[in-house]
Amino acid sequence: MRHCIDSAGTVLRSLVVLAALVFAFSAKAESEGSLERIRPVIFVHGSSGSGAQFESQALRFVTNGYPQDFVRAFEYDSSAIATILPDVLERLDELVLEVKRDTGFEQVDLVGHSLGTFVSQLYLGSPARAANIAHYVNVDGRVADALPGGVPTLALFAGAAREVQGQIVGATNVTLPDQEHVEAVTSPEAFLEMFRFFTGREARTSRIRPSLRRSFPVSGRAVIFPENVGADGSLLLVFEVERRSGERKRSLFGRIALPEAIFTIDETGDFGPFRARRGEFYEFVLLREGARPHSFYFEPFLREDRLVRLNTSRPGEGLAVFADQSPDAVGLAISRQKEFRGDRGRRENDRLLLNGRNILNPVTAPSGFVGAPVAFFVFDAAADQTDHLDAIPDPFAGIPFINAVDVFLPAKSRRSIDIVTVPRGELREVRRLRVPARPSTEARISINLNDFEQ
Secondary structure, eight states: OHHHHHHHHHHHHHHHHHHHHHHHHHHHHHHHHHHHHOOOEEEEOOTTOOGGGGHHHHHHHHHTTOOGGGEEEEOOOGGGHHHHHHHHHHHHHHHHHHHHHHHOOSOEEEEEETHHHHHHHHHHTSHHHHTTEEEEEEESSOOBSSOGGGOOEEEEEETTTOSSOOOBTTSEEEEETTOOTTHHHHSHHHHHHHHHHHHSSOOSOSSOOOOSSSEEEEEEEEEETTTTEEOTTOEEEEEEEOTTTOOBOOBTTTTBOOOSEEEEOOTTOEEEEEEEETTOEEEEEEEOTTSOOEEEEEOOOOSOEEEEEEEEOOTTOSGGGGSOOOTTBOOEEEEOSSOOOOSSOTTTOOEEEETTEEOOSTTTSOOSSTTOOSEEEEEOGGGOSOOBTTSOOTTOTTOTTEEEEEOOOBSSSSSEEEEEEEOTTOTTOOEEEEEEOOOTTTOEEEEEOOSOOO
């Protein structure tokens, strides 16, 4: 009897081993087959943009088999494009050649968004440059009466951004229904269209697959925005923080908060990588001479990420100077790479609650046009300790992609600020993070929210 059981166990183990080998061989074949169909991708952002607008798409491409270094971002000073265009095209040339050299491919795929379609189409206007590009994706930007540079083109348009959609003659023209201008480059629907166009097959998923590892590398750039030049001379400290308070985790008998990593930022702005732990929250602190410490908070990272962006400004420059400061109030800058909607009704509105107060309404978060807000400055205007959500503080009204709200968030009396996101159409999807209630006279605080739901 024992012999029969042992024999059965041996057969079962053999079948398990055989199945594992078959699975491994199939996975390897699928991976090799997919690698034959893909090329490196370079993203060119639009006005007031950066590589952050392709961060979630890069994670989706990697989830679907792209190597990490196959997805790159080209960044430039969009505010000065009229005077620096020749230099921008030359630098894009350099990046294309660098990617070709690093990966061994003769051609790359190119994605331009908004103003980035103007840059990309000018680049493709040179036959020598167009020869480097296998496919081009034109996202909610410039139209054309022929394929740019003769390169196969997918033109994506944001269905909610304008009443009449344009087209590129000869391209595959696709309107993304009810999507906003920035959303059209960051959405899962846009990813599925791009992946199909680049590879000729369907993506396995549009979700971002979390890493199976407990920790993984995270890196990016700390930049002066919107110039996208490195925050040269800054010191960057990365802290792991408590989920319930946003306070830095302490060690050495609970007395000292030690950084997980320290980086000196040079003219490139590059930092990292550091090892982020799955499910944990982090604070990135930029220290610069003559400036308040600038803290950045993110929702937990899901997997290896190379497109993290810390957008700051020089002391006395940028829109942050118009956000009133007070020793009694907290000031925040909140952003995500997807428009906030506050004028579509309960089921189609986003909700962004600060200490339980929803700051999105038809005045603060209008939708359906190019320039709808993806970011907010939150501060106590005139330091009157009163909320005014029925008007936009000066001079923020009419500034594309950015708005401001007058909300009093008390400092010191509360240990932390509670930030709750309820994405539109996802009433059951509630996400929360907390940050310390530091006075705006002592610290700048930026909150970077995910532009996707899992």
